[in-house]
Amino acid sequence: MTRTTLRIALFIVFAALMANPSQAxxxxxxxxxxxxDEAISKSVAWRPKASESVLNKNLKFERTQPxxxxxxxxxxxxxxxxxxxxxxxALAILDKQAKKNPKxxxxxxxxxxxxxxxxxxxxxxxxxxxxxxxxxTLTKKDPKDGCAQYYLGASFVRLVKxxxxxxxxxxxxxxxxxxxxxxxxxxLSYFLERNWKSARDSFDTVYELDPRFAHxxxxxxxxxxxxGQKDNYLVDLEQFVKLAPNSPEAKTAMALLSARK
Numbered sequence: 001m002t003r004t005t006l007r008i009a010l011f012i013v014f015a016a017l018m019a020n021p022s023q024a025x026x027x028x029x030x031x032x033x034x035x036x037d038e039a040i041s042k043s044v045a046w047r048p049k050a051s052e053s054v055l056n057k058n059l060k061f062e063r064t065q066p067x068x069x070x071x072x073x074x075x076x077x078x079x080x081x082x083x084x085x086x087x088x089x090a091l092a093i094l095d096k097q098a099k100k101n102p103k104x105x106x107x108x109x110x111x112x113x114x115x116x117x118x119x120x121x122x123x124x125x126x127x128x129x130x131x132x133x134x135x136x137t138l139t140k141k142d143p144k145d146g147c148a149q150y151y152l153g154a155s156f157v158r159l160v161k162x163x164x165x166x167x168x169x170x171x172x173x174x175x176x177x178x179x180x181x182x183x184x185x186x187x188l189s190y191f192l193e194r195n196w197k198s199a200r201d202s203f204d205t206v207y208e209l210d211p212r213f214a215h216x217x218x219x220x221x222x223x224x225x226x227x228g229q230k231d232n233y234l235v236d237l238e239q240f241v242k243l244a245p246n247s248p249e250a251k252t253a254m255a256l257l258s259a260r261k
Contacts, residue, residue, distance in 0.1 A: 029066075036066030036106070037147065040073055041178045046214035046244040048077045069097050069107045076114045081246040090114060098130075105134035105151040112158065117248045128158040139168070146175025154185050162189035180209040184216060191219055196226040214244035218253055234260060 035058045042051035072093035079086030097107040112127030132155035138148035153168030187202030203220035221236035
């Protein structure tokens with residue numbers, strides 16, 4: 001998806017909404033959030049075309065906050081390493097949505113992700129801390145809020161607090177939040193502790209749930225190496241590069257593969 005394609009798609013959607021302006025307003029916020037979460041799940045797995053398909057099937061939600069957050073992450077995954085203007089545009093959308101919705105941790109969390117991809121770690125950390133605070137507030141109000149528990153846990157991973165992360169992620173899983181995303185973050189939490197076997201086991205679970213979840217292969221490869229499984233290490237690195245050749249970690253994976261050849 002290019003920036004031109006995105007804008008054409010948005011124009012078409014806008015025209016459709018003007019023909020039936022009440023359509024988006026009549027849909028419940030819970031459904032909008034469900035669409036957002038499904039689209040985000042595909043982008044997180046580095047499957048931007050699948051994320052685009054989810055949004056295209058739910059165009060009635062265009063111009064709503066949840067839809068815009070998912071669209072911005074989609075734009076970032078398409079643009080990273082290929083079109084920096086698109087990435088900047090995505091970041092601007094996330095920034096705007098985070099400010100418009102001061103209780104929402106989702107836009108702020110992914111604003112941190114995109115900032116990190118753009119090699120602005122200090123700004124990224126500040127965004128993740130803000131997302132963590134927002135998610136914590138929501139979980140205090142409703143401990144069964146699976147989405148809030150997930151972003152509480154994921155932001156704890158980014159803030160290098162693995163034990164706190166797992167407490168929240170277990171609650172997210174119990175609340176039936178996207179299991180592939182939850183188990184991936186669980187794997188990262190073990191990775192931070194250098195618990196390579198538990199990390200690998202978590203990434204194995206992600207594979208069972210979604211065998212095209214690109215980043216599981218990158219981090220499982222590194223776990224394989226620490227466990228002395230060199231063949232599996234190379235296989236996973238190759239699969240990661242195949243699935244996510246434009247991702248921020250792809251250059252590292254290619255360098256590691258070249259060093260082994």
